[in-house]
Amino acid sequence: MMPRLLASLTLLVTLPVAAATSRPVVVELFTSQGCSSCPPADAYLSDLTQNRTDVLPLAFHVTYWNNLGWKDPFSLDLATQRQAxxxxxxxxxxxxxxxxxxxxxxLVGSDRSSAEIAIKNAKDAGLTAAPVSAVRKGNVITVSVGAGSGxxxxxxxxxxxxxxxxxxxxxxxxxxxxxSNIVRSYQLIGQWSGKSVVFNPQVPIGEKGAVLLEAPDGHIVGAARVTDES
Known part of the structure; x- marks a missing residue:
């Protein structure tokens, strides 16, 4: 009985650690089609999108370049506000x-080496307040946030x-x-305060979706891509 009990206790201890390290690191790029310095950063974000499942890259196109010769069709006031x-x-x-x-x-978005260090540091920190899942069925997404602290x-x-x-x-x-991964919409769907909770928002503008948990200090403490119901 004792070995079996010890094994059970070990499993209980290790499960939260596994859950905490499984969510993707969120990488936000603030960019504009009117900025000549941005294409190398856009290319890096595309590389992350195509080659990394442990990273959730999101491109926020800002508006403050729009009066300098070219209006970015994907620019959003919310992107400018978020960066501010x-x-x-x-x-x-x-x-x-x-x-x-x-x-x-x-950091500077085209500085790949500094970005890789920051991504590694975020993965090593494993800052996750609660597990998150998001499943789309028709025009509704079921967002589930598990129990945790904070x-x-x-x-x-x-x-x-x-x-x-x-x-x-x-x-x-x-x-x-x-x-790649151009943000088209960004909306608050609720608050999480440590207890398990479920939200059922409508599918947002955009071909794909993701859910973020943002702590009061602005740090991302949870994230998940929206998947289709199988």
Whole structure:
């Protein structure tokens, strides 16, 4: 009986650790089609999208380049506002391309080596308040957040996997840009305060979806891609 009991206790101890390390690291890129420095960062985000399942890359297209020769068709006020919130926290102002890893670390988006270090550090930290799952059935998504400690905003993000755009004017005039995981919508669907909870939002604007848990300090403490019901 004793070996069996010890094995059970070991399983109980190790399960939360496995759950805490399984969620993807959220990588946000603040970018614009009007910025000539952004294509290398866009290419890096595309590489992460195509080659990494342990990372959830999201491209937020900002609006403050729109009056400089080219209006980015995917720019959103919410992207500009979100970056401004990070700028206030980090004290570095808003610039493109900027990459933010797990809501905790800001860096130049085309600096692959620094980004890889930040992603590794986030994975090693394993900062996860609760498990999250999101399943789409028809026009409704069932978002489940498990029990844990703390509290967080529950956010639903809609994004398109890829777009190819021929830029007519501005700093990238004449270039054809291939961009990945472009955010099309971002909405608060509820609050989580430590107890298991389920939300049933409508499918957001965007071909794909993801759910984020955002702690009061802005750190990402949970994340999941939306999957289709099998």
């Amino acid at each position: 919130t990070y700028a206030q926290r980090f004290g570095d102002g808003s610039y493109t391309p900027e990459m933010v890893v797990d809501g905790a670390t800001g 509290n967080a905003r529950v956010v639903l993000v809609g994004y398109d996997p890829q777009h190819v755009t021929t830029v007519g004017r501005g700093e990238n005039g004449g270039r054809t840009l291939k961009e």
